[in-house]
Amino acid sequence: MKIGLIGFGSMGKTHSWCVKNLRYFYKDLPFEAEYAGVCTTKPDSAKAAADFLGIDRFTVNEDDLIFDKDIDIVDICTPNIFHYGTLKKAISAGKNIYCEKPLCISYDQAKEIAELAEAKNIKGQIVFNNRFLPAILKAKSLIEEGRLGRILSFRCEYLHSSAADPQKKAGWKQNREICGAGTLFDLGAHAVDLVYYLCGRISKVKSMGQIAFPERLGADGKPWKTNADEAFYMICKTESGAVGTIEASKIAVGANDDINLAVYGEKGSIKFSLMEPNWLYFYDGAAEGGEYGGLKGFTRIECVGRYPLPGGIFPSFKAPIGWLRGHLHSMYTFLDACWFNKETSPSLKDGAEVQKVLEMALENDLK
Ligand SMILES: NC(=O)c1ccc[n+]([C@@H]2O[C@H](COP(=O)([O-])OP(=O)(O)OC[C@H]3O[C@@H](n4cnc5c(N)ncnc54)[C@H](O)[C@@H]3O)[C@@H](O)[C@H]2O)c1
Incomplete structure (x- = not known):
């Protein structure tokens, strides 16, 4: 499975460490996954990210990766405000999605994303890594x-x-x-x-x-x-x-x-x-x-x-056990679901459910 990585800060590093190390931790891993391209906001940082990952492809335009027919999965590791736009494009391109939390910045956005993904049969997982300890x-x-x-x-x-x-x-x-x-x-x-x-x-x-x-x-x-x-x-x-x-x-x-x-x-x-x-x-x-x-x-x-x-x-x-091991199991569970066509969990719908509660907290702030 070929992954396009959007954002290469602390979480881009974490996710890519997981993908690169999966085969050490899981016996006879039945699938292979690798990053095929990385996107950040500046050419210098994008090139540095590609060098770090040992790949050739870098870009400052996420569309290059999202709409590339050879990319199977979009991995979203950007600041929160950008998730919605990237998610929407990745769904329209029919890509499976691994997205950092929070899913979006409003419940309306999150609900729309969960519904669109379901309608297009997209495998989507939100990164609630603590579940995986x-x-x-x-x-x-x-x-x-x-x-x-x-x-x-x-x-x-x-x-x-x-x-x-x-x-x-x-x-x-x-x-x-x-x-x-x-x-x-x-x-x-x-x-x-x-x-x-x-x-x-x-x-x-x-x-x-x-x-x-x-x-x-x-x-x-x-x-x-x-x-x-x-x-x-x-x-x-x-x-x-x-x-x-x-x-x-x-x-x-x-x-x-x-x-x-x-x-x-x-x-x-x-x-x-x-x-x-x-x-x-x-x-x-x-x-x-x-x-x-x-x-x-x-x-x-x-x-x-x-x-x-x-x-x-x-x-x-x-x-x-440690923090990274939870991330690793989260990534493994997602890739396994993509490869064997299983349900993802926590799904984008779960991400939307959490977003609903976060929004209730904002709306019911007693100040
Ligand atoms: N699950 C966890 O354990 C965990 C921990 C920390 C952060 N997060 C989440 O991960 C996401 C990223 O956080 P981070 O700490 O890695 O941030 P960061 O600031 O370390 O990195 C952000 C990266 O995104 C890039 N970027 C910013 N805007 C972009 C755009 N429009 N297009 C492409 N690239 C862009 C930046 O160049 C940078 O490489 C956030 O949503 C955050 O909530 C999750």
Whole structure:
């Protein structure tokens, strides 16, 4: 499968690392995939990206790749505002699509994209990479097995400290004109997705956004007024009646890449921390109590790298898991779906569902 890569910043690098390394991690990989061209905004950076990838083809016009009959897949790694236009063109060209989150910058756009893609039978996957960590996959299977029973409540926070320093210049992720909404779309998209994935559709949201540093320097070094949220706090209800909180912040001093997630059900509960991704904590309400606690208490399940075959072979499943491994499994799952004509998951429709919740958060901001 030949892939056209649009955007070569941190995510372009991440995706291409995944494609290049897949065959180490999955036994007897039944397909081959490679980047056939790369597009960025400037000829110099496009050429540098092609050199880095070891390919000849680079361009500053994404249409060159999207409408090339030899390209099978369009991989979208550009800032949020550009996703919609690229998605629309890739769908019209009949290409399969791997798209970074958030899918678009409004629910109207996202819904349109999901519908167009479905009508043209496009395989599309949105990159919610945290779903693909063994501990999160384990949490999903415990919930599906009914081990938690009816879900009553949830908490999910995704915390960074990247905007906590007021001296730090604003980048495009702090500029609403390019990101659509700040930390809400950036980290909030992942947090909302995890709750949606594990607890079901979110139907109600009240929220509050926060800008703690209204002025900082812009990318050009000149004074700049912050126009995108630095943190967002939501209280939500799912269609099935579970209630909980979702928080996304880039002003959490001391945080690195901290997702802390808990889901509480009638029969049990789970807890997960992205900074300790090897473990899923599971509380089985049916465990016997007794003297000194009996067998009650949270069990630390060693999810480590225990992907089912053909994954889990390299490095040994016992080796600690990390952020890149989730991206790798996300990419593998997408390419496998394209090759064997399977359903993609999370689909562009799932991306639109998350976008709906993000939009509800913006609309119901108590300010
Ligand atoms: N899933 C994740 O773990 C994760 C992490 C970070 C970012 N993201 C998402 O990935 C996307 C890209 O983020 P990033 O951190 O890689 O950004 P980045 O700023 O590091 O890179 C953006 C790239 O896009 C290129 N670009 C910008 N406008 C373009 C255009 N119109 N046409 C072609 N190329 C263009 C730039 O030249 C650059 O190469 C965003 O949507 C972001 O939300 C996802």
